[in-house]
Amino acid sequence: MPISAPEPAKRETLLVARGIVAGYGKLSVLEGVDIEVRAGEAVALLGPNGAGKSTLLSALSGIIAKSAGSVHFAGADVTRATPQQAVRAGLVHVLEGHHVFGPLSVHDNLLLAAFNAPPGERAARIEEAYEAFPEMAERRHLRASALSGGQQQMLVVAQGIVRRPRLLMLDEPSAGLSPVLVDRVLAVAAAMRARGVSILLVEQLVEKALGLADRVYVLARGRMALVSESAAGLAPAAIERAYLGGEALAGVQP
Amino acid sequence: MKAPTALRPAATIIAGALLLATLPLFLNDYWVHIATLAGTYWVLVSGLDLVVGYAGMLAVGYGGMLAVGAYTASVLAAKAGLDPLLALACCTVTGVIAGIIVGIPGLRLTSFYFAMATLGFAIIVTQVALAWGSLTGGGIGLAAPAYADPFASTGGFYCLVLIIDALATWLVWNIASGNPGRALIAVRDADVAAEAVGVPIARLKLSVFALSGALGSVAGGLFATAQSYITPDAFTLDLSVLFFIAVLIGGRGRIVGPMIGTGLLTLLPEIAAPLVAWSAFVYACLLLVVVLLAPGGIAELLERLRRAPPPIDRMAGPEPEAMSAALVSAPRAAGQLALAEVSRAFGGVRALDGISLTLAPGTVHGLIGPNGSGKTTALNILSGFYAVHSGRIRLGEADITRTSVQARAALGIARTFQTPRILGEASVIENVMLGAWRHAAASFGEVALGLPRFYRDERALRAQAMAALATVGLAAWANARADRLQHSEQRFLEIARALAMRPGFVLLDEPAAGLSAAEIENLGAIIAEMRRLGLGVLLVEHHADFVFRISDQVTVLATGRVLAAGTPAEIRAHREVVHAYLGA
Amino acid sequence: MIWASILVAGIATGAVYAMIGLAYNVMYSTSKVMSFTAGMLGMLGSVFGALFIGVLHWPVAAGFVATLAVGGIFGWITERLSVRPVLRNIDKHLYVLSTLALALMVQQLAAIEWGTEPRPFPTLFGIGHDLTSEQYWLPVIACIIAAAALEWFYRGTLAGRAFLAISEDARAALALGIPERRMRVLSYVLSGVVGAFAGFVGGELLLAFFANGMMLTFYGFIPVAIGGLGSNRGALVGGLVLGLIQQAANYWFGGDMVPVVAFAVFIAILLAMPRGLFGAAAQRRV
Secondary structure: OOOOOOOHHHOOEEEEEEEEEEEEOOEEEEEEEEEEEEOOOEEEEEOOOOOOHHHHHHHHHOOOOEEEEEEEEOOEEOOOOOHHHHHHHOEEEEOOOOOOOOOOEHHHHHHHHOOOOOHHHHHHHHHHHHHHOHHHHHOOOOEHHHOOHHHHHHHHHHHHHHOOOOEEEEEOOOOOOOHHHHHHHHHHHHHHHHOOOEEEEEOOOHHHHHHHOOEEEEEEOOEEEEEEOOOOOOOHHHHHHHHHOOOOOOOOOO | OOOOOOHHHHHHHHHHHHHHHOHHHHOOHHHHHHHHHHHHHHHHHHHHHHHHHHOOOOOOOOHHHHHHHHHHHHHHHHOOOOOHHHHHHHHHHHHHHHHHHHHHHHHHOOHHHHHHHHHHHHHHHHHHHHHOHHHHOOOOOEEOOOOOOOOOOHHHHHHHHHHHHHHHHHHHHHHHHOHHHHHHHHHHHOHHHHHHOOOOHHHHHHHHHHHHHHHHHHHHHHHHHHHOEEOHHHOOHHHHHHHHHHHHHHOOOOOHHHHHHHHHHHHHHHHOHHHHHHHHHHHHHHHHHHHHHOOOHHHHHHHHHHOOOOOOOOOOOOOHHHHHHHOOOOOOOOOOEEEEEEEEEEOOEEEEEEEEEEEOOOOEEEEEOOOOOOHHHHHHHHHOOOOOOEEEEEEOOEEOOOOOHHHHHHOOEEEOOOOOOOOOOOEHHHHHHHHOHHHOOOOHHHHHHOOHHHHHHHHHHHHHHHHHHHHHOOHHHOOOEHHHOOHHHHHHHHHHHHHHOOOOEEEEEOOOOOOOHHHHHHHHHHHHHHHHOOOEEEEEOOOHHHHHHHOOEEEEEEOOEEEEEEOHHHHHOOHHHHHHHHOO | OHHHHHHHHHHHHHHHHHHHHHHHHHHHHHHOOOOOHHHHHHHHHHHHHHHHHHHOOOOHHHHHHHHHHHHHHHHHHHHHHHHHHHOOOHHHOHHHHHHHHHHHHHHHHHHHHHOOOOEOOOOOOOOOOHHHOHHHHHHHHHHHHHHHHHHHHHHHOHHHHHHHHHHHOHHHHHHOOOOHHHHHHHHHHHHHHHHHHHHHHOHHHHOEOOOHHHHHHHHHHHHHHHHOOOOHHHHHHHHHHHHHHHHHHHHHHOHHHHHHHHHHHHHHHHHHOOOOOOOOOOOOOO
């Protein structure tokens, strides 16, 4: 990865997105969104339904096209990168709603996540994922469609590990999971951060997200309604207002 | 778009007709024969245009219709000794039957499957003609009927073809410009919207297939005489493809385009003699080029050139006071629309789990909840798109649990969609007139023949649609193509279409999504007027603030159950609701 | 003896139809497109096989490889010219028209350059006679080889699994970093090879004839409709069923009625079970 010398103030930023406009067909969901993630930090991206959180992740990972804005990742311009290029650079997007490949085995699902890894490295990466989720190792020959919803969610997070991210973007990993499993999945995310992987977490369970995150963004109706430098010091009332009202509150970029 | 004077098109048509009618005076017999062929083809293509262009059904094998008609006319004239004109009239009967035979699979099959089925139909007809030698002469063939004077000569026969052309064009024009045409475009571009306004899709499609079959078969009868002798070989796949391409090159959903297309394709091999062997190849090339570069055909290219720039002040303010005119008569007080203990699952996931909900006339009922809580499922169950697995749906005293979408539209239940389902290639006002579909009195036949009731309907529907457009502030856009509207304007267009149904209940699926603050204000004013006029409004919305402000009642769903129900003030104070939203 | 010949000829033609069905499925897996060009691949396989081996007198092996290469190239052209440009709006079904156009162009080119009369396909091995002659057993063996090779490809290689992944959930495959477009091109090339293989081994049975293109497009799709779109197992079963029905119809009703019977089967199957024997479930509309 060629890294051009960054400005001193931005030395640690891993992902910088500016003025992202994106949507589906004629409907633009994001209307100029800025977001930054620094190396090794966990960022929570919150917001009411339909605010555009998933759209933002998809725009960042190149799954949907952006009609305006720029994305820089690890110093390189990835605005026009394909999802494959994003994955190769370490920008990994775990979709919401356990998108596993039902007819394929658990192991094959992980092998596909290692598509862009050097062939010699694939087995080692999959082992890493099995270590994080031993129940996947036990079920490696089972068809993914035979897994429970919670196990499928583990599998897609495991697929995230296999892609060996520098930034792991998790979209609603708690959806449809029991509280115990939610903690498991978030613990894996925390462990990855401890190893230096940045996390960008979209989550409906606000308190869980705040427990993990260093910083918080709140997106409402296609715009950033709130940016907080500290997850701990955030008043619940402020989030609530940003959710229900949708008006911009604090929200100045650092 | 400027309103053209009524005289200009009429003058063009008369001039064109005169020119066509006098062709035999200054062309030799060969060219008159070519013109006759083109005219013959047009009889078929005009009907095919309704199927392919308007209804969007990929009927590739209409050469089969030509064969049906050619054999009907020839067998009846040669074997039964019928007068050729009478035999030609009989072609309509076999054509209607053949059209319905093709049409029935068309009710179930989509795109590729249907294209394949129609190709199969074309093959079958020629194979049957080959196999049934006692009647059709098999591979040896059959002499075609020869007409008596005044249609015996080349020029005379040409004039007969022209008369039938005019008749076919008249029928097709009426269907296309009236209620059936709009409904067909809806079936093509937004079939769920067609269903939601109450279009009986199957009956409409079969009517159109019957008409196009009749026209195709009559064309076959004429084709036989133009060829003077027919064998199964005459009905090649190339002919089927030619008809199909003529519609597509001309531009779907239009009449003049396919007419030009038919003429061009018939002439093409004649004016470029070396092309004869290559003509089928050139047709296929043209098809590919049209599909890739101009899917809308010639007509669309022309229209793109003529497009006026959009008004600077895009959307005028709405005029809610126009709503009573849009609704024509006071909405019926049909009682309350209610879900009682309704459950519905999708593949093991319970989307709705024992929901009860009542929508009273003259109230606004907000329905909120997190993603996947079942809001839209509830709306789809109320409007009839999903069946319930248990529980009942009532309208007043009547149980409508098993009532179809179309029948519920007739009972006055209107809806909008999360993603606007509009007819992009039709004009804005036509989109709204589609909503008033059920309030037209003329039957398919009356429309085709242009009887007075058809014109009365059109005037009344147009006036009503204009009022509905004024209500939502889109009146200035009435004649623009609907796909030129912005996303937010399309949401208002859907509301106008729902109003044109003259409903008792309006179910709005996230009407505020993608709207600006000012547009949300307008939406609020429109909904308030609906309530004032006695409509029951169900408002499914993410934008909680908006819902709290304008609703009389609010129901909060979470994972398919009612979490809370009450007035906005009660809900705001409800801690669990805040928890459901924030997930704490 | 009658039964034996119906059985042998039915299985042989059925094997060719089944292979065209496989070609349909391979294209469908990565693009959700049903292409009218599937049968043209078979026609090209016969015509180019006859050209290379019968006319140009190349060695059988060289002619075989070159024929498959032609199929692969035509598959590539199909993707580039008539699939990729219309894939963005797949719900508009423009691919039906664009692939039909390309299919007709190829068929017409073959008619002009190769001739409109059926021409013989050279004998390749000369093993067997009458009902054991190679025109009957070759397609069957080839069909088994093609199906087994595809099965190995899907289950045993990463690229094959990527096909299945794209077919199952294209967005998720994209998010994993699987290069969807490259995989699609690969699938069209592969489908071209399978289709040309079908035409090559079926050449002695069906002859090298331009009109076989549309015929195979039609008869190759019926197994897919019977078996369920995307199901290779279904295509094999469907192909055999169709081949046997056709030969039986040929014996009892005569050759002219064969397409009528096949068509009736096709429509009956589609109306009775629109998803076929092994097809996937329908999707929600609203």
